[in-house]
Amino acid sequence: MSRYDAVVVGSGPNGLAAAIVLAQTGRRVLVREAQQTLGGGMRTLELTLPGFMHDVCSAVHPLGICSPFFRTLPVAEHGLEWVHPSAPLAHPFDDGAAAGGAVECPAGLFHDG
Numbered sequence: 001m002s003r004y005d006a007v008v009v010g011s012g013p014n015g016l017a018a019a020i021v022l023a024q025t026g027r028r029v030l031v032r033e034a035q036q037t038l039g040g041g042m043r044t045l046e047l048t049l050p051g052f053m054h055d056v057c058s059a060v061h062p063l064g065i066c067s068p069f070f071r072t073l074p075v076a077e078h079g080l081e082w083v084h085p086s087a088p089l090a091h092p093f094d095d096g097a098a099a100g101g102a103v104e105c106p107a108g109l110f111h112d113g
């Protein structure tokens with residue numbers, strides 16, 4: 001334990017954000033994750049059929065684009081590329097119809113180049 005200044009339990013978006021902020025101040029941080037893959041609700045897993053990848057809690061991704069904190073991180077340097085579908089949000093109805101929507105960030109926070 002003395003090798004670390006802080007231990008973060010869980011590697012979801014909140015845990016990783018806390019760990020990054022602590023590490024940015026020069027502190028030695030250990031992140032402990034109970035699952036076999038990192039990311040908590042941010043994970044992408046083969047939940048249904050082979051080859052079909054699902055965002056376990058997909059709202060984390062669109063909200064990540066707008067997050068003032070995430071926007072301070074050089075995530076593109078680590079290989080992250082935001083892909084923008086024509087319909088980022090949709091809700092199916094019982095009659096087979098669906099409603100779609102767009103993700104808009106507060107003015108000035110997000111400019112998609």
Ligand SMILES: Cc1cc2nc3c(=O)[nH]c(=O)nc-3n(C[C@H](O)[C@H](O)[C@H](O)COP(=O)(O)OP(=O)(O)OC[C@H]3O[C@@H](n4cnc5c(N)ncnc54)[C@H](O)[C@@H]3O)c2cc1C
Pocket residue numbers: 009010011012013014015016032033034035038039040041042056057058059060
């Ligand atoms: C099915 C589903 C749908 C959701 N949809 C939305 C949505 O539409 N919009 C929205 O805003 N939010 C949604 N959420 C919530 C969103 O996923 C959370 O707000 C977000 O993931 C919280 O991040 P977190 O880091 O706090 O926790 P999590 O992402 O849950 O991560 C916690 C991590 O801690 C690990 N952990 C827990 N206990 C221990 C332990 N004792 N030791 C080690 N590791 C541990 C877990 O394995 C996990 O990886 C949804 C959640 C679920 C489950």
